[in-house]
Structures are given as C-alpha cells and as structure tokens.
Amino acid sequence: xxxxxxxxxxxxxxxxxxxxxxxxxxxxxxxxxxxxxxxxxxxxxxxxxxxxxxxxxxxxxxxxxxxxxxxxxxxxxxxxxxxxxxxxxxxxxxxxxxxxxxxxxxxxxxxxxxxxxxxxxxxxxxxxxxxxxxxxxxxxxxxxxxxxxxxxxxxxxxxxxxxxxxxxxxxxxxxxxxxxxxxxxxxxxxxxxxxxxxxxxxxxxxxxxxxxxxxxxxxxxxxxxxxxxxxxxxxxxxxxxxxxxxxxxxxxxxxxxxxxxxxxxxxxxxxxxxxxxxxxxx
Numbered sequence: 202x203x204x205x206x207x208x209x210x211x212x213x214x215x216x217x218x219x220x221x222x223x224x225x226x227x228x229x230x231x232x233x234x235x236x237x238x239x240x241x242x243x244x245x246x247x248x249x250x251x252x253x254x255x256x257x258x259x260x261x262x263x264x265x266x267x268x269x270x271x272x273x274x275x276x277x278x279x280x281x282x283x284x285x286x287x288x289x290x291x292x293x294x295x296x297x298x299x300x301x302x303x304x305x306x307x308x309x310x311x312x313x314x315x316x317x318x319x320x321x322x323x324x325x326x327x328x329x330x331x332x333x334x335x336x337x338x339x340x341x342x343x344x345x346x347x348x349x350x351x352x353x354x355x356x357x358x359x360x361x362x363x364x365x366x367x368x369x370x371x372x373x374x375x376x377x378x379x380x381x382x383x384x385x386x387x388x389x390x391x392x393x394x395x396x397x398x399x400x401x402x403x404x405x406x407x408x409x410x411x412x413x414x415x416x417x418x419x420x421x422x423x424x425x426x427x428x429x430x431x432x433x434x435x436x437x438x439x440x441x442x443x444x445x446x447x448x449x450x451x452x453x454x455x456x457x458x459x460x461x462x463x464x465x466x467x468x469x470x471x472x473x474x475x476x477x478x479x480x481x482x483x
Contacts, residue, residue: 202226202369206279206307207286208299210234210272213316214288215241216344219248220373222266223258223345229271229278238272245270248345279307284369286338288316291441296320297328304329312362314338318389318438319445322355322382332357336366339386340375342434350375355382384449389442392430396439397458399427403478404460410478428478432471440465 203226207218210232218230218241232238246267252258271278276299279285285307289295296315303313313335315325326335337353350370354363363379370377380386385393399413408416414426431439440462446455464470464477471477 202283202372204229204282205284205286206231206282207288208232208276208279208303209288209290209316210237210241211288211290212342213340213344215244216248216342217286217288217316217340218270219245219266219345220340220375222269223249223262224373225269227269227271229273229282231273231276231278233274235274238274242267242270242272248343252345276302276306279303279311282307282311284312284314286314286316288340291318291320291438293320293324296325300325300328300335304331310334312336312365314366316340319385319442321384321449322353322358326355326357333359334362336362337380337382337386338366338370339388341388348374348376349388350377351386351388352377352379353382353386354379385442385446390446393439393442393446394455396427396431397443397455397461400431400458400461403428404458432477432479432481434471435473436461436470436477437465 205221205226206229207214208231210230218228222228230238230241249258249263253260253263285303287296287299289299296317300313307313313329315322315337316339317337318339322335322337326332329335332355335355336358339351339353341347341349352363352366367377402408402413403410410428414428417423417426440457443455443457468474469476472481475482
C-alpha cells in the first residue's frame with residue numbers, strides 16, 4: 202500500500218500513523234487542531250526513540266519513517282489514498298460527518314475504515330454511498346506494541362474489502378481477528394463488563410482498587426488490573442462504551458456503575474487527567 206490517510210492525531214491516530222509509516226507507507230495525518238498534529242509528531246518520534254533504545258529500530262529507519270508522514274487540517278489529504286483510517290473522537294455524530302465528507306473526497310475505490318471501539322460500522326457505512334467499502338479496523342492501545350487488530354464487518358461490508366484489510370493488518374505485523382458488527386464487537390463487549398464489575402467492587406466496599414487489581418493480576422494472570430487499565434483507557438471512554446453496550450443490547454448487565462459516572466463528572470478520568478482510581482500527579 203503506497204498511501205494511507207489517518208484522520209485524528211490523538212493517542213490512537215498517532216499510533217496508527219507510526220505503524221504505517223514504519224512499514225513503508227506514506228501517511229497523511231489529518232486533524233482540525235494544528236497543535237495536536239505537532240504533538241502527534243513529537244510523540245511518534247519519542248516512541249520511535251524508545252524502539253531505538255530497545256534495539257528494534259535504527260536511527261535511519263526512524264528518520265525514513267518520520268519523513269513519510271505529512272500533516273494537514275483538511276480532509277482533502279485523503280483525495281489520493283487507497284485507505285482511510287478514521288481515529289477521531291468516539292462521538293457518533295463526529296464520525297458520521299467525517300465519513301460523509303470522506304465519501305465525497307476519497308477516490309471511488311478507496312476503503313474507508315474506522316478505528317471505533319464501539320460505534321456501529323453498519324450505521325457509519327450507511328452515511329456513505331460505498332457501504333461495501335466501509336469496515337472497522339480497531340487497533341489496540343498502544344498501537345506500536347499491541348498485536349491485535351479487530352476487523353469488523355458491517356452489514357454491507359464486502360468479502361473483498363474484508364480480505365484486503367486483513368492482509369493490510371498482517372503486513373503491519375498485526376494479528377487480525379474478524380468480528381461482526383454488534384455493540385462493543387468482541388474486545389469491549391468482554392472487557393468493559395469486567396471493568397464495570399471492578400468499579401462496583403470498589404463502590405460497594407468489597408475491596409480497595411489496589412486489592413481488586415492485585416487479585417486479577419496474580420490470580421488471573423492479567424498483566425494489568427482492570428482499574429489501572431480503565432485509568433489508561435480513560436474513564437470517560439469506558440463510560441461511553443458501556444452506554445453504547447447498554448443502549449445497543451438493552452441488557453442491564455451493561456449498566457454503567459454509578460461510581461464510574463460520578464468520577465467522570467468530577468473530571469477524574471484516569472492518566473490523562475492525573476487522577477482516576479489512582480493518583481498520577483506524583
């Protein structure tokens with residue numbers, strides 16, 4: 202693949218751009234916020250420098266990869282790409298608007314993929330005139346390190362589109378896993394109820410956050426406890442995904458814990474705000 206456009210320069214977007222550029226693809230990284238684009242480039246360089254220290258990347262390969270990334274604030278950057286990967290805010294109306302514009306801007310044969318963690322690929326595809334070429338390409342955070350890419354088929358997604366995206370993921374050194382379009386797909390449908398139940402344990406006084414996480418790490422061999430993971434993901438993101446699950450599946454087992462709602466309302470969002478279930482200010 203010669204060129205890809207990545208829409209959104211946040212945590213996921215800069216990681217996706219990093220991986221494509223490192224594997225030889227020209228990347229147009231697009232965001233409405235110029236400062237965020239500058240920050241994304243700095244983050245990509247910093248993460249590549251870490252790879253150099255670990256001996257998994259050379260300085261010349263880093264420089265070549267960085268040179269493959271161009272930035273811009275307009276979706277016109279997708280006008281000559283074979284693939285667009287949208288990684289904007291997890292807000293349905295934002296994504297719908299972006300895909301409506303991309304449908305007008307991207308070449309007729311281009312695949313339009315979304316990195317959404319929970320929003321319906323079928324509904325996104327319905328906002329375009331090429332639903333058969335719309336697909337979910339859900340990378341995991343941190344993108345350069347995590348091997349999984351969840352490939353989500355909407356109701357109209359074609360076999361050809363799916364096969365192409367599976368091969369693209371493999372070419373990036375990732376392991377693609379196919380899933381159909383249901384709320385939360387596989388990853389978040391399984392993960393978020395566990396996180397939510399851990400929050401209930403804290404709210405109900407069953408145990409402190411450190412104890413809950415230690416049980417899951419030492420007893421279940423999880424590399425990170427569910428509450429520390431929630432802080433990493435962002436408690437606001439966890440809440441948004443649970444609301445999608447609750448609304449989309451209509452089952453109260455997905456009802457967000459009141460403590461989670463309270464913490465989000467208080468601005469305790471996890472690592473990105475400096476405080477969640479743990480204090481990161483130190």
